[in-house]
Amino acid sequence: MDLKALQSSLEQIEAERGIPKEKIIETIKDALAAAYKKDYGKKGQIIRANFNLKTGEAVFSQIKIVVDESMLKPEIPEEISDTEEQKTRFNPEHHIMIDEARKIKKDAQPGEELTFPLENKKDYGRIASQTAKQVIIQKIREAEKQSIYEEFKNRQGEIISGIVQRIENGNVFIDLGRTIAVLPRDEQIKGERYRIGERVKALLFLVEESPRGINLFLSRSHPKLLSQLFKMEVPEISGGIVEIKSIAREAGSRSKIAVASNQEGIDPVGSCVGQKGIRVNTVISELGGEKIDIIEWSEDPAKFISNAISPAKVVDVEIKEKTREAKVIVDEDQLSLAIGKAGQNVRLAAKLTGWKLDIRSREGKSVAKATEEGEVEGEGIIENV
Numbered sequence: 001m002d003l004k005a006l007q008s009s010l011e012q013i014e015a016e017r018g019i020p021k022e023k024i025i026e027t028i029k030d031a032l033a034a035a036y037k038k039d040y041g042k043k044g045q046i047i048r049a050n051f052n053l054k055t056g057e058a059v060f061s062q063i064k065i066v067v068d069e070s071m072l073k074p075e076i077p078e079e080i081s082d083t084e085e086q087k088t089r090f091n092p093e094h095h096i097m098i099d100e101a102r103k104i105k106k107d108a109q110p111g112e113e114l115t116f117p118l119e120n121k122k123d124y125g126r127i128a129s130q131t132a133k134q135v136i137i138q139k140i141r142e143a144e145k146q147s148i149y150e151e152f153k154n155r156q157g158e159i160i161s162g163i164v165q166r167i168e169n170g171n172v173f174i175d176l177g178r179t180i181a182v183l184p185r186d187e188q189i190k191g192e193r194y195r196i197g198e199r200v201k202a203l204l205f206l207v208e209e210s211p212r213g214i215n216l217f218l219s220r221s222h223p224k225l226l227s228q229l230f231k232m233e234v235p236e237i238s239g240g241i242v243e244i245k246s247i248a249r250e251a252g253s254r255s256k257i258a259v260a261s262n263q264e265g266i267d268p269v270g271s272c273v274g275q276k277g278i279r280v281n282t283v284i285s286e287l288g289g290e291k292i293d294i295i296e297w298s299e300d301p302a303k304f305i306s307n308a309i310s311p312a313k314v315v316d317v318e319i320k321e322k323t324r325e326a327k328v329i330v331d332e333d334q335l336s337l338a339i340g341k342a343g344q345n346v347r348l349a350a351k352l353t354g355w356k357l358d359i360r361s362r363e364g365k366s367v368a369k370a371t372e373e374g375e376v377e378g379e380g381i382i383e384n385v
Helices: 003-017 021-040 097-104 126-153 223-235 270-275 275-286 301-308 332-339 339-354 379-383
Strands: 047-049 060-066 096-098 111-117 158-166 171-174 182-183 199-210 213-219 243-250 252-260 289-297 314-320 325-330 356-360 366-370
Touching: 021 047, 021 060, 021 275, 021 289, 060 097, 060 366, 096 097, 096 213, 096 301, 111 171, 111 366, 126 199, 126 213, 158 182, 158 223, 171 199, 182 199, 199 223, 199 325, 213 314, 223 243, 223 252, 223 275, 243 270, 252 301, 270 275, 270 289, 301 314, 301 325, 332 356, 332 366, 339 356, 339 366
Parallel strands: 060 096, 182 213, 252 289, 325 356
Antiparallel strands: 047 060, 060 111, 158 171, 158 199, 171 182, 199 213, 243 252, 314 325, 356 366
């Protein structure tokens, strides 16, 4: 056996597939044990192999489980109870009675495993070799699957990028290098088009382990994508100086983001906008031109609601704490701005603040209402469609 070549192959698999070398060696041991059992073993035997990577030597052993009478099914059962069903038939290749076990090991206990050395063999038949190959392939696939799962499970909630591999039924399949992720139709930004070979950034929002493999789901419409993009562009957010308090998003159209400063003298809105708008424009560009309103968060609900209605100027805000309802008074010329096209501005403001908002004119007439879930109604909505 060329041990140097084997060592090099193990290191290559570890680097390319992310499988620890120790797991690959365990796989080789399982394959050797399977090959040995195929050619030289008996039915019911538990065979284990120990492989020394430095010398290339393989040592085989048979495992027997220590049992007593209470663990075995009777030879001729009169009636099989549920307890009897859980018991096992004695197999001399698989089991060893406790009295025999204690002749070998004085303190042997039921359920314990005893190891018996087997004669080493060097020649294996074609079927045994195929069995060993299948075991290695299967085990490496399982180890690779587990490695991929652990890597991406730890990255859930992060932005990752990949290359568009193919598009099927509106779903975009993205090559991440070690595996393929899917960007479902429902998680895409409305109106965006994707080209094969294009690099795409998206939020990894769900990692699932299934019998068929690891499923990775991406999103371009999730609100958290917005917060992660700002975290990447704004050092004050990644450093904890500025905090994103809430987000309301209608992907591809418009979003509102409420920010607050945890350090005196730091302007949270200015930090997110950046000099000449460079930071927010980078985020807007990544989202295909989606409009973003950056709002200063406030502990005072009236002030926060007033900020959230921006760009409209608010005259007054009357709040009801118990029902979390607020009447927002604006001038006549500010009504359309406060409501927004098809009620979008007031809808996003209600989602952002978590308050039911009632937009009213100075005369007290209600022109639009929005719930914290984003449902909007009112005669002012039709005028703004």
